[in-house]
Structure formats: structure tokens, C-alpha cells
Amino acid sequence: MKLKKLRDKMINNSIDFYIVPTFDPHGSEYIPENYKEREFITDFSGSAGVAIISLSEAYLWTDGRYFIQAEEQIKNTGFTLMKMGFSGVPSYTEWIGNTVEKNQTIGLDLECFPQESYEKLKSSLRFKNINIKNINLIKEIWEDRPLPPKGKVYIYEDKYAGKTSKEKLLEVRREMKNMKSEITIISSLEDIAWLFNIRGSDIKYTPLVMSYAIIEEDRALLFVDLEKISNDVKNYLESFCELYNYSDIFNYVEKYENTSIYVDKNKLNNKLFNCIDKSNEIISGNNLTEKLKSIKNSTELANIEKAYIKDGVALTKFIFWIKRTIKNKGITEYEAELKLREFRKLSKDYIYDSFDTISAYEKNAAMMHYHASEENSSTVKNSGFLLVDSGAQYLEGTTDITRTISMGNLSSEEIRDFTYVLKSHLMLATCVFLKGTTGKALDSIARYNVWKNRTDYKSGTGHGIGCFLSVHEAPPSISPRALESPMEVGMIVSNEPGIYREGKYGIRTENILKVVYDEKVDDDIFYKFNTISFAPIDIDAIDVNLLEDYEINALNSYHREVYNKISDYLTDEERKWLFEVTKNISK
Template sequence: MILQRLRSEMKKENIDCYIIPTSDPHGSEYLHNHFKEREFITNFTGSAGTAVVTENQAFLWTDGRYFIQAESEIKESGFKLMKMGIEGTPTYIEWLSENLKSNDLVGLNGEYFMVKSYEKLKHTLEEKSIFIKDIDLIDNIWENRPELPNGKVYIHDFKFNGKSSLEKISLIRNKLNYYNANITVISSLDDIAWTLNIRGSDIKYCPFVYSYLIIEEESVVLFINKEKLEQKTYEYLNKICYIYEYDEIFNYLGKYNNKKFYIDKNKVSVKLFGSINNSNNFVYGNNITEDLKSIKNAVELENQKNAYIKDGVALTKFIYWLKNTVKLKKINEYDAALKLQEFRKQQKYYIEDSFETISAYGKNGAMMHYSANNENSLIIEERGFLLVDSGGQYLDGTTDITRTIVMGSLTEEEIEDFTYTLKSHFMLSTCKFLKGTSGRDLDILARYNLWKNNLDYKSGTGHGVGYFLNVHESPPSISPRSTEKSLEPGMIVTNEPGVYKEGKYGIRIENVYEIVEDTTVGNDVFYKFNVLSFAPIDIEAIDMKLLDNYEIAALNDYHKKVYEKISPSLNSDERKWLYNVTRELIR
């Protein structure tokens, strides 16, 4: 058993407790298989969680998106699930503080721990005289560990991004000057890709390349495996920056003396930060690039809109195919996901999916991030719902959309919950909000209709979406846990309320929206949401008696746009069907 082997390593090193986060050296959300240490130890395949192992106990902390999935996957691994955010469940740091003894030694790999979370852990444990040792105990026990990726890097053309790398670097330097800093170290892969207008294939679903970037007042330095650079790409990058091998950054950082660094503690690892000597000073804050890339420029917005129309065509064709084919032959969840990918691949500039498609039939829909494969997939029957959450990475944008598709007969409960979800979606999408409003302020709007009916969902309502970058992009967020960062024009966010009933079904309706300025009244500036994603919402699952007049108007207006934008790319049969399923509803 893997857990026993880890405990043997812990005993050799006198480690009383070992922590395995979900991370790589860059704090990425999605990981290359080489860095999936927490999955290796626990068998849990979700994208978020922390494992803690002691001599006699083993726990996995994860959030509400994964409770059902994690409970199932860790069953044989020796781990117990700790449900984050549930009353009475301590955080892993609280648990360590309450259960470890004075002078106990905690082990962790500082290459996978970001500075911010490490400092919080260290501060809490030091109060109890508990110590931390930076040590890697996983590599020795992971046989046949996947090799590091070696995909080629390519240039993201100006016609897609609308701003040169030199322009972006100039903006970053202006911010450095504002903070009176000399240097910034960028470790997050999406920020490096955005800054240099390059993309790669090191991480599935994310067009990134493992690298580090240093921006100084007069120079730029890139650290990357040079084997990944073909001649054209090398020549392009060589005009912008000095190029060193990936691992050389640690020694390179050690050469700086008496400089002022701008550092994002959430995006720099303990190992990387520790390479900078004590003669230097620091300014801390979110990556300068975060705000810059979250507000899309005019070229990016226009391209992103085109990407969503293409993506809507693929999804609409898929829904038509699914509803007709399920009557003729057996289709399982995995088959459906592959067919949807097939439709996406037909679209111009498609590169890959933006995340693993969630194709979840019936009870599997209650697992917010369920993943089907050919071995465990349910057959889709002519009843209930198929929840499909999917997206694509295109050269001209990143997409994310969810439809809960009616496969046949529905229960009264299913229809009611679908309608409450739709009401929640429209309450947020049709709102206007004052400049300076944060995502936390808006989150309650989406939950209002669900809370009225004693329903809730254990996740945020929406997240930012990158531009041919991460499908989850900070800082935009609509969630009870959102920061106070205000939502601004040019940001792109999702709106995805849902209902999830274990053992029964899941429902989610997700569209993506651009934040735009609406009107100015005196000194007050108001914003609103402009929809980008277009695909039919299943009207067979709606109880009209539960909808208010404004919600019926909003649905009809949306479906009119869906038909206008999607129908030109359909064949005649698909077009007739779309006309019917987007028809105007009258009470």
C-alpha cells in the first residue's frame, strides 16, 4: 500500500506528519501528470485538495464540488474525507495545530508550497512549537513516475492578442515603477504565456509551457527548457529576453543584491523565494499581470465573441445529435463526451478542450466535477437529465458552458429544480450593478431563488475566464469567498448556479458574460452583463408557472439571439429543430 511506503519514509526521516498539496512549482490549477502527487497518494482525481498523513491517520481535505467524488475514490486508499467549508470541519492547518504535539516535525516539499500558504502554516505551528522540514518524500516511492513534458512552444499571433509582448512588458514596468520596485519574478504559467504571447502544451487543457520569467528595469530573462524552442520561436523570444535553462533560475536569483523585488506570495514557491538572498527588499501584492490580462482588449473581446459562437455551434449540433441518437442506440456518458469533442474539433482554430468534459447522467450529475471513462460510464436512458459542462481552447479564445439536457420523461421535482436554477441564472444575468461592486456582493443574487426553496450549491457562482489561457482566471470571481476586487468592464465571467441532489441528479445552467458599462446617472456608473455564449436552454424542463414575466422575457430574448447566431452554421434539419426549441414562450 502506498500509504505504508510513505510512512516508512517518514519514519526514516523522523517526520511525524507529511503534507501533500495539489500543486506544481508554479501553483497551477491543472497539473501535468508528473506533479500529481496528491492523486498518487490518495487516488482522488479532483483538481483541489490537501492530503495530511501521520503515523496512524490520513486525511484528505477538499471542497464541496468534490465531496461525493472524493468519498468514492479514496475508499480503498486509507484516507478519511474532511469536508472543507462544512460547519465543524477544521481546516487542515487547524487540525495540525490541535492534534500534533510540541516538538513534532512536519514535512513538506517547498517546491510545491506557495509562500503565502506556507507562511500561514508556519506561523500557526510555531505557536505550538511544531517545526517544519522541507523534504521530498514522494519521489522515492513513486515508481514509473511520468516524465516531465517536452512539447514545443509556439507564438500566439498578434491578430489574436492585439498587443505585443513589448507593450505588455512596458505596462508591467510602469507598475513596477509605481511600486518603486526594480524586479518582479513571474512564476505562474498563464501570466508568462500572456506576457510573452507564447503558448505550449505542457499541461493538458492549458496552453502553457513550464517556465519562469524575471522582468527588470532594463532586461527580461526567461527560464525554459530550450529543447522546446524551435528556431522561429527562439528567434522571436531572443529579441525580447535573455534565455536560460529552466532550472538555472535558482542560482540566477541568488546573484541579486540590494534590489527591491515585487513578489506575489500566492504564486511563488517557498523554494523559489528562498533563492533570493536577505540583502534584498520586497513589495508584496498580486501579480501585476493578473489585473492587466483579466481586462481584455478590443481585439481579444472580438475574437472571444467569435470563439463562443463557434463553440455554441458545436454544442448545439451535439444536443441535436444526442436527442435523436439516444432513441436509436445505446450511448453512455463517455460516448457523449467524445462526440461533443468531435463537433468542437470541426471548428476553426480549435486546439484542445479547456478542461475534461463533465458528461454526467442521472445520479452522476450530483458530482459537480464528475469524470466519465469508458469503464464506469452510465448508459443514457430516455428519462432524466444529462449534465454536460464543457469548453474549448481556440487560438481566438477559451470557452466554458454547461447545459442540463432533457433525455426523456422528468419528475415534478426535476422540473421544479431546473426552473429554480433558471430563475437563479437570470436573476444574476439581468442585474445592473454599481461600479466598485465585487463578485461577493453579487453572489447572493444567484442564490436568492434557490435559498427561498431551501436549496443551495457548495461552490461559487462564477469565475473569470482567460483568453486562450486558463478556463479559471483570477481575479474575477462571483462567490461568497470572492475577494473585494471589483468587477470591471472587459472582464469575462461565468454564471453557473445549480442544484445537486446526491443519488438523484445534478442541474447546472452556465453561460459566460462580458462585463460592460450600462449607463451613468450623475456620479454613479452602472455596469451590466453581456452574454457571450449561445446554445439552447432546454424548455422541456421549465415550469412556466414558476417564472416571473421578466424571466420569460429574458429567456425569449436569449433564445432569439441563439437562433440568430447559431442557425446559419446548421444544416436544414438542425435549423428546423433549433427554431422549435428556441421558440417564443407565452404564459
């Protein structure tokens, strides 16, 4: 029905193909509810994907994290799944470049289409006389579309931020000078929140506010819905910047002429980019704030580590609870999720979860981003694995951690795969690497052991994490697709290899790592990782005979830390249990 309504609109507007990406105007990974147009038209709820609709066909592109989920959710919608990264599967730009015919028209909302993506699309069509029409057809058929968010903006205090906004603006201006730019336009919500030391509630699980910013050599301008700004926040912001209404950004940018302007084309939408006068010199690259934000200052690091202790306590209590409870009765995945949140809420600085908790039993865990609901939730029994990937937003920082928990009897295949995932996890956690090493190189180190087991996982091994910001933060990335951005001291990154057997189970072990200095040898500087998240790894699921001595020592050392850091916050019964499950293992 939705596709028919959309196609009727396409015919009325003489459009042959309509593209629906997963973006808001800021290139965000997680977007406000009112911008979830691709989810509306496809029923696929994953955080990444592009839909293309013609008058006779409809396709959804998404990556390996979501293949199983997408297949299930788009059933009976009229869409066909295109598995990104698979041999023989074209990208959506390649597909449309090969499919569209001369003089046809493509429709899309250019306010929700990053300039970089637009240029790739144009390149794929360069040999055809194609008209790209800026139009939003989804809003015309989405009858119960959510209203734009109206949550208030609040100040992120210096005791958490570690640096004032004025100090951060000086750092940005130094970077502007290095790049020979007089102005930078910032549309990334995480970067604006970090730079101005503000937070909001416009996106679920992520404390951001819809906004744009312009930084000049002697002025800072913030474009935001002024109704969200209280008098206290207004006074704070106006002490170092000028405030404008959110929609004023388009007219304001048109004023600049004969100026060097730095932009991030992966974040800046095409509509705003086209407002920049042609007389200006465009300098493009990742936002100047991006790397500054990713290297945490000493205050942020100290606070983040406090957040992970609180989070480890909650997760440890949860593991104890579910292992005891499951002996007597079944628990649904959804009930398990609620119980874990209940433990997290015991901390006074808990704000809300940092993403949709993945509480996935047996075969559901093979879907990397599965989410149980009250209406659709499997019962966890006294056997197999429960995978729980979860995190929280605390004032001190953002957390993310995964444990695969043995619920009882396990098969030899489950134990073997769990052990190989652990081996990969420990290899990354204990590796020493040369300054300048990229996440792409580290990814191969992490995958070595699962590759030895002739398996792979269709996701990255690790991602950066913000400080009371997004649970996914660039540029840190440990992935085959990681950009050539090296690891830097002070970055925070996840370590989460896995093995996923469709129709059987999924296994993932995730901790969070801090990049630290190791030592200098001659002219070479070496870095390493320190693990900063703490909860027991299930020793009941390990085949110790598959572990090497260094892996056994690393796990035992980690478990000693878990007990030392977590035990004081537990009841006597919980503490005795933790002592047992973190005991040294040996062959």
C-alpha cells in the same frame, strides 16, 4: 500499500507528519502529470485538496465541489475525508497546529508549496518548536511517475493576442513603478504565457509552458527548458528578452541585493522565495500581470466571441443529435462526450478540450466534477437529465458552457429545480450593478432564487476565463469567497448556478458573460453583463408558472440571439429543430 511505503520512508527520515498539497512549483490549479503527487497517494483526482499523513492516520481535505467524488475515490485507501467549509471541520493548518506535538517534524516539498501557504502553516505552529523538513518522499515510492513534459513552445500571434509582448512589458513596468518596485518575479504560468505571447503543451487542456520570469526596469528574463525553444521562437523571444534555462532561476534570484522586489506569495514557491537575499525589500500582492491579463483588449474580445459562436454551433448540433438518438437507443455518458468532441473538431481552429468534459447522467451529475470513462460510464436513457459541462481551446479563445438536457420524462421536482436554477441564472445575466461592485456581492444576487427554494450549491457562481489560456482565471470571481476585487469592463466571467441532489440528479445552466459599460447617472457609473455563449436552454424542463415576466422576456430574447447567431451553420433539419426549441414561451 502506498501508505505503508510512504510511512516506511517517514520513519527512515524521522518525519512525524507528511503534507502532500496539489501544487506544482508555480501554484497552478491544473498541473503537469508528473506533479500529481496528491492524486497518486490518495487516488482522488480532483483539482483541489491537501493530504496529511501521520504514522497512524491519513486525511484528505477538499472543498464542496468534490465531496461525493472524493468519498468514492478514497475508499479503501486508508484516507478519511475532511470536508472543507463544513461547521466543525478544521482547516488542514488548524488540524496540524492542534495535532502536532512539540519537537516533532513535518516533511513536505517546499518547491511545490507556495510561500503564502507556508506562512499560514508556520503561523499555526508558532507556539511549538516544530521542525519543517524540505523533502520529497513521494518521488521515492512513485515507480511509474510520468516524465516531465517536453512539448515545444510556440508564438501566440499578435492577431490573436491583440498586443505585442513589448507593449505588455511597458504596462507591467508602469505597474512596478506604481508599486515602487524595481523588479518583479513571476512564477504563474498563465501570466508568463500572456506576457510573452507564447503558448506550450506542458499541462493537459491548458496551453502553458513550465517557466519563470523576472522583469526589471530595463530587462526581461525568461527561464525555460531551452530544448523546447525552436530557432524561430528563440529569435522572437530574444528580440525583447533574455533566455535562461528553467533551473537557473534559483541561482539567479540569489544575486539581487538591496533591491525592491514584487512577488505574489500565492504563486511563488517557498524554495524560490528563500533564495531572495534578506537585504531586499519584499513587496507582495497579486501578480502585476493578473489584472492586466483579465481585462481583455478589443482584439481578444472579438476573437473570444468568434470562439463562442463556433462552440455554440458544436453544442447545439450535439443537443439535436442526442435528443434524436436517445429515442431509439441508449448512449453511454462516455459516448456522448466523444460525440460532442467530434462536433467541436469540425472547426479548423479547435485545438483540444479546455478541461475534462463532465457528461453526467442522473445521480452522477450530483458530483460537480464527475468524469465518465470508457470502462465506467452510465447509460443515458429516455428519461431524466444529462448534464454536460464542457469547453474547448480555440486559437481565438477558451470556452466553457454547461447545459442540462432533458432526455424524456421528468419529475415535478426536477422541473421545479431546473426552473429555479434558470431563475438564478437569468437574475445574474440581467443585473445592472454599480462600478466597484465585487463578485461576492453579485454572488448573493445570483443565489437569491435558489435560496428562495431553500437550496444552495457548494461552489462559486462564476469564474474568470482566459484567452487561449486557463479555463479558470483570476481575479474575476463570483463567489461567497471572492476576493474584494471589483468587476471591470472587459472581464469575462461564467454564470453557472446549480442545484445538486445527491443520489438523484444535478442541474447547472452556464453561460459566459462579458462586463460592459451601461450608463452614468449623476455621479454613478453602472455596468452590466452581455452574454456571449449561445446554445438553447431546454424549455421542456421549465415550469413557466414559476417565472416572472422579466425572466420570460430575458429567456425569449436570449433564444432569439441563439437562433440568429447559430442557425446559419446548421443543416436544414437542425435549423428547423432549433427554431422550435427557441420559440417564445409564455404563461
